[in-house]
Amino acid sequence: MNLHHLKLFRAVARDGTLTGAARALNLSQSALSSQIRTLEAALGHDLFERRGRGLVLTEAGRIALDHAEAIFRAAEDLTATLRNTGRARRALRVGALATLSRNFQIGFIEPLIGRSDVEVVLRSGAQPELLRALEALSIDVVLTNLVPARDASSPYLAHALSAQTVSVIAPPGASALLGRPLPEILSSQPLILPAPESALRASFDAMVEQRGIATRIAAEADDMAMIRLLARANAGLAVIPPIVVRDELASGRLIELGRLEDLREEFFAITLHRRFPNPLVGELINAFKS
Template sequence: MQWLNYHHLQYFYTIAKEGSIAKAAAKLNVGQPSLSTQLKQLEDSLGRPLFERSKQRLHLTEAGRIAYDYADQVFRLGSEMVEALEDRLVNNRIHVQIGALDSVPKHITKEVLVQAYGVGNCMVSVLEGSGDKLLRDLEAHKVDLLLSNYAPPVDFKTVHAKTVAKLDVVVCASAKYKNLKKNFPHSLEGQPFVFPTVHSKLRPDIDHFFNVNGIKVDCVAETQDTSLQSLLGTEGVGLIPVNEVVAEELVKEKKLITLGKMKGVYEEIWLMAASRKIENPIAAQLMKEFSLK
């Protein structure tokens, strides 16, 4: 059985990622001659060259591309192993890390936590941020689950998702706009609105609703943060289109009133996970069972 020197494999992997021995040597804090020697030892042990030189740059050979793909899996699996072990070493509880977009209602995030505690003895960390960063963190196993209001892009191939809620969207406003309930939605003509930003999955559906109904409104503010949107609505800055879960909380707290439902406009909430060799058992169970439908 031929043994593989994993130090040599790491050096090869870093050279391939950096594109040159000089850059890899600087990153690894290893001398260039030593790095070249150890790369040659790896090539000799495999019986074929992994790089070819062209215009002073290194390019992977066919064997090099195969080796790189395997090395990538090896080091990803190693990182996953460390993450999986850390999952089980926080106060003797399973550690579950949940990412949530700012635009996901806090009520839904809370429900995920509640159900996580029902699945087993765990400690939950919640990380909020932008969709792109949290998706990269999910792929890198820095978070176990991700709550989003849009499906994962096709280029995130290891990420799988399911819809956990499909929520009606309603228009809410401070009490001073209560007269707009009559003749809704045409009563909204010319009224000030605080919209989600154009990057939101919900925004095109809202714009389409107004176009189909021939209603022109005044966009006075845009924000992706539902908490800020609700605050601006409470202050009377403008009307806000929000999903029914957010609306119910605001109405219950007597901060806003509901003017009417935007027929045909829904907000879907997605729960995502990334494929792993070693699953976080709490996250895996939530992925199978969690739903607000």
Template sequence: MAQLNYNHLRYFWVIAHEGGLGRAAEKLNVAPSALSVQLQKLELQIGHQLFERVGKRLRLTEAGRVALDYADTVFKTGEELLNTLQGRVDLDRKVLRVGAIPTMSRNFQLEFLRPLVGRDDVELVVRSGALRELLQDLEALVIDVVLSNSPAPQDARSAFRSLLLDEEPVSVVGRTGPAPFQFPADLHGAPLLLPSLGSEVRSAFDRMIDLAGVRPIIMAEVDDMAMLRLLARERQAYALVPPIVVRDELKSGMLRELHQVQGLAERFYAITQVRRFPNPLLDELLPGATSKD
């Protein structure tokens, strides 16, 4: 049985981390042409192309991303050996890269990731960004899953899967308010904190109050649920939020849930990409959802 050539693997590892043949060749003190030959030999041995050329840059293929994860583990072993002999044990860890749009509730993100939080063998990388940017990163294999309040756009070329994780009711909350609260009449002329105009919840809510002829005073439009939560705590104003966003404030009595808006719900999606080599950690968060088509 053929053995993996670890010299070739190391050359690939350096190319991937340096971002190209030129910088890697300089670091390894070898000619770029020789480095290219070694890379081709590795690709031939494992049966997969590891890079694709995009303009003047090299970009990892899906197989390349998987190979890099393994190479990181392999070459980390030497460091672990030194750490162990010097009394500093460094645990091998798997990495899950998560993207989340700003409107995604931090409490919901925590609940979604809870099976992996605190595990010594798992490193979580969570970044926030616009859905379009995160989907580009997902397609480029930079991240493994995107958490969003809306599904990924679908077209004939799309390889995205949008899995509905949960639906949460949306309520009017506030520090104080009349009891019973009359919706939507009590919002007329009242200060109100709202999600930004681009969200599905905001669009549906605007249609509701327009039909009822209600005109609140919009104090803020916020696309970040964490900021909306803080404003709801600090301002003497009503806020339109899923209760999970302000769960701790409702529990402590700092805020009150005044009215649950019927027919209005916040949806939470996990968006993945169809991959030959899905991140196995996703199976612990999305059982069965990462299998290949």
């Protein structure tokens, strides 16, 4: 068994037919079939079973494909790492959940801002898309407030960066509410809340349910930046971590009515088990935690 056998096996597994894989590899179908049989003999198991005109992986084939993908990721990792060795500038590719606080993202990469030896590439998107990019080694770290599902075979490492308190944020015109009990404020004022599918919203809903607080929702948004803008536009009181509106609180454009001590929003950096990790990632994680 060698890398060539695994490359051919992966091509057949992805295409589902010998004909299509042979065409893509510029090989004859008979030559490809012979190489697959050689690999099966070396492993001692059939890797495919025929269904109709196509081929599907056996249980052994699925296990072999998982290992083959890990081997090729390691090879790509090695190539990318060694190509960058000795270069004057290093690249750090950061993926961030599209709804994540921009202030948090800037705070994470802040130690690298202005460094002449580093180029920072920032991408945003949905979590499944970012995790696929992480596994494909096209990004080095994913910033998120959602821990991906993990099991014994999961390739992810979740680094807890911080747990932010959650506050009730209002425009300056609501200053008359300062000092009033938060349950009273939450039950009497229109609220701007994170979208129902967010972890923060789930925690908030559980809290008000437990305390018997009836709320009136003025707006919901899955983007923290939009919640900030709605609060500035006087659409209601926002339930968000203060870091999201740090600049507005400092300038007085928004005020903090109080903190919901029972609520926390956690932020994570997700990485992979890599033989050659980007050292800038560890540098940033350690800097943020300290």
